[in-house]
Structure formats: structure tokens, C-alpha cells
Amino acid sequence: MLRRWNFSLTLQVPFWLLLTSYAGTYSSPWPPKTSTYHLLSPRSSPQGKMPQSLNHVWIKKEARMLGAIQIASGVINLFLGMIWARLLVSQLDTFGKTYIPIAGVSAYGVWSSFFFVIAGFCTMMLEKTRERCWMTHTIFTNVLSSCIALIGLLLISLELAIFSSSKKRVIWPQKCGKLLSEYLWLFTSLQFLVSCVVMHWILKAKYRR
Template sequence: MPQNQILIKEEMRILGAIQIMNGLIIQFLGTIWGYLLISQTTALLSVYIPIVTLVGYPFWSTLTFIFSGAFTVVMQKRPSLYTISYAILGNIISSCIAVLGLLLLIFELSVATFLVETSIWQMRSAKMLSGYLFLFTALELFVASVATHWAYQAKKSNLNT
């Protein structure tokens, strides 16, 4: 085996594709959340404050998730120390954004659970959308962490040889 070849796991391309699709799903959930917020303003704002949507988390986080997934795919296709470094940096930023989103969603869901007594369909829809955002954000955190770990291992093994 040549000395300058970098060994990267085959699954990295799949992780990158998962990150890209996950970013698109979060974008679409944010769009649905925004539509619900605009169309049902009188019913929602009096009892449910959508912190995550008002901050714009589904829209700006999507960019980091898609870019980190793209860097991960590029790292798998054209492995070099630069692409590995970009993939590691992109996935670390993506993980930080996902943690921030999880904290915002936990706060939003806890406020909605403890302060809201009414159970109208708009409220159930809002909680459901926030719950889906929570699940997909947790998935992004997990995938970005695994991709960062594998990329760091590949970079470390290449530097040691």
C-alpha cells in the first residue's frame, strides 16, 4: 500500500448523505412550522411561543448541516489532509449548532408542556413539529459526532505513518 494513501471508512459517504437529507428535512419542518405560525397566529401566540422558529433555527442550521454533509462526502471521494480538516471543522460546527438547537427545543417543549393547558389542534401540531425537530436535530448531533470521530481517526493514522 502506498504511503500517501489515506484510509477513510466507506460509511463516511453514507453519513454525509444522511447529514444532507437531515438538513433538508429540518428545513422543510421549519417551513411547515413557519406556515403554521403565520396562518394560526391568533391561536398560537397567545399560548405557545415557538422560540426555535422565531430564532430561525431550522433555516440557518440547515446550511451548516448540508455543508458538513457535503464536506464529509467530498472527504470520502477525494481524501487529503485538507478535506479531512474541512470535514472535521464542518462537523464540529454542525455538532455545536445541533447542541444549541437541542437546548432551544428542550426549553420550548418544557415551557409548552408546563404552561399550556389547552389542547387545541394548533397546539398539538406545534408540539408535534417541535418534537420532530428535536428528533432530527438529535440525529444530526449523533451523525456529526460519529463523522468527526472517524475523520479524526483517519487524520491521526495518516499523520502517524
């Protein structure tokens, strides 16, 4: 009798241990709380940061520098336009068929600087906040800025071409106007190139997978 009880006990004890271990394994929640916390912890991410939201824009850090260049070129164009206007008003009699001051008469350097500064401000805010709401504003302002810069390049190039084709004697106010237009053309070209680079980076970040 004692042998039968010992034999049945030896069979029941391993079976009971196996059953309790099997039930204990699947009674705990899945995934465990520790694993969930590990996935959300900053140390588990490859860059040591929390996962970013879907509204995050992955644009280069150099975009802020390009935005500062846009603002600087816009301010320089503003001062060049003001100097051109002052020269044109004070020396109006010296300008005629020899030199047609298209940049001075149209005041391109004054009103174009407003769009250049706004485009640079939006570019800097996009890099700072990295939000998609600023992406739309930055694309719109940079497209508008590049179009205005292209129009200015055509106008100033026409002005310089007409002045270069003239064979009459050139006096100092005309030389000063030509120099101002050349500087205006230079910084407008810089603005056009920077706007194109910013738009390329934004579109690349927008359609990033």
C-alpha cells in the first residue's frame, strides 16, 4: 500500500509542477510592462531621444543658416535700393537715353527685400520648430521669392545690357548707378540660389519615407 502511494505521488508531483509552470507562464500579460517601458525609454532609441511625432520634419540644420543668408541679402537689397533712389532723385538730369535706370525707377531693391526677408524668416522657423505647418509657408514664400528674384535678374540684366551697348560719354552718376545695379544683381542672384536650395531640401524632407 505504501509503495503504491509513493509511486502515485512521484507521478503527480512532476505533473503538478509542469502544470503550474505552464499556467504561470501564460498568466502574465504580453508584452510585459518592463518591455513596454524599455521600448519607450530614451536609452532604447538609437539617437537617445523619444520617438518623434508624424508632424516632425526631417530638414537639415543648415536650413537656419540659409534663412539667415536670405534675411541678410534682403536687408542689403533694401539699402541698395534706397541708395539708388537717392541717387536718382539727386541726379535725375544726368540719366537719360545713355542710361535707363530700370532698377532705380522701379525701386526693385526696396519692395523685393520684403519678400526676401519673409522667406528667410519662414525658413528659420521651419528649422527651429520642424513642424509641417511651417513647411507650407516656407514653400510658398520661397517660390514667390525665387520668382521675384528671377524677375529682378532679368530687369537688371536688361539695364546693364543697354548701358553697355551705349557709346556715349559716361559720367560719374551713371558709373555709380551701374555699380549699384551690379551689386543688386549679385545679391539677387544669391537670393535666387538660396531659395532654390531651400525648396529642394523641403521637398526632399516632405517626400521622405
